[in-house]
Amino acid sequence: MSKIAMKTPLVEMDGDEMTRIIWKMIKEHLLEPYVELKAEYYDLGLPNRDATDDAVTVQAAEAVKKYGVGVKCATITPNADRVSEYSLKKMYKSPNGTIRAILDGTVFRAPITLPCIQPTVSTWKKPITIARHAYGDIYKCTEYRVPGPGKAEISFKDEQGKVLFSETVFDFKTAGVLMGMYNKDDSIQSFARACFNYALAIKQDIWFSAKDTISKRYDHTFKDIFQEIFDSEYKEKFEKAGIVYFYTLIDDAVARVIRSEGGFIWACKNYDGDVMSDMVATAFGSLAMMTSVLVSPDGNFEYEAAHGTVTKHFYKHREGETTSTNSMATLFAWTGALAKRGELDGLPELVDFAKKLEQASLAAISTGYMTKDLASLADMPGKTVLSTEDFILKVKEFLDASIA
Secondary structure (H helix, E strand, C coil): CCCCCCCCEEEEEEECHHHHHHHHHHHHHCCCCCEEEEEEEEEECCCHHHHHHCCHHHHHHHHHHHHHHHCCCCCCCHHHHHHCCCCCCCCCCHHHHHHHHCCCCCCEEEEEEEEEEECCCCCCCCCCCCECCCCHHHHHCCCEEEEECCEEEEEECCCCCCCCEEEEEECCCCCCEEECCCCCCCHHHHHHHHHHHHHHHHHCEEEEEEEECCCCHHHHHHHHHHHHHHHHHHHHHHHHHHCCEEEEHHHHHHHHHHCCCCCCEEEEEEHHHHHHHHHHHHHHHCCCHHHEECCCCCCCCCEEEECCCCHHHHHHCCCCCCCCCCCCCHHHHHHHHHHHHHHHHCCCCHHHHHHHHHHHHHHHHCCCCCCCCCHCCCCCCEEECCCCCHHHHHHHHHHHHHCC
């Protein structure tokens, strides 16, 4: 077939380690033979982030605001060991956190499910979507390593310099650690509306959980804003759609989720969503089988894999060893971005190609061709474990058959 021509570029954000290797394989074998890719490329690999003092991350996020659709490879958020390993100038913050702050979006993560891979939680029958607030909190916090005795205080001054609030956080008698974090009403409002709109779009109940009994100002603000927006803007729409919104404490939500059948959206604050999406992904099968899309209030979309850079596999690959790394989440990041680009640009052939590619990858696994992580989970006879690249090539076989 002739290659599908794209009208508008999407923003391509390259990444680190094994996922960077997979990124290249997917483009070479599954995209470039079929699509004339139009992409504005940004290298978010850690060496380039260091070389640009992380300006490249900001540039990539601004490009997503310009073009409306981005696709991102997994990247390293460096700790002290990584600073030493890569000889970095400093310990850079999470690139995902930077991008999310600029786009002010909500992350929706859902597992890729297959009949041959049953959830470890026996009650779960349907996918659970995690809606993660993608702004502020611990990801944009200010931290300090307290060296010894002293007083930690928190205060707030208005624009005229008048102190409106001042309180002692703690009187340190020994060394310790200190952190201050924040959020904004307008970002929480965007989060609430994104969640309610998504629930209406896919016709699923939505749960929101926090810990307002302990955090009587911070978490309670989230709870109040959600309820105010729901009552004033969405209550009647939800009743008409036959779906439900309710709030509960996060510990109660965890118990309810484990006992449920699934098939709903679970909205969480930033850190909670980070943790719970990994739990949901693992319980449904594998973190490498989790889709992730950041949706901003002004209609921008950034697709990525929900997992990290698969460091252990990268070290093996670097030593010349064969790896069997699951590429599904990275592949679905590309298909999600291409489908959205096709939808926004009025290119049904691009949307159709993205769907065919997803179906080809699912068909390959359902037929018994899979990477090592899935082979240990799949309940089916005659499984064939493939290497990282061989699995991608097998998906290509199924894709070619589908197109033919």
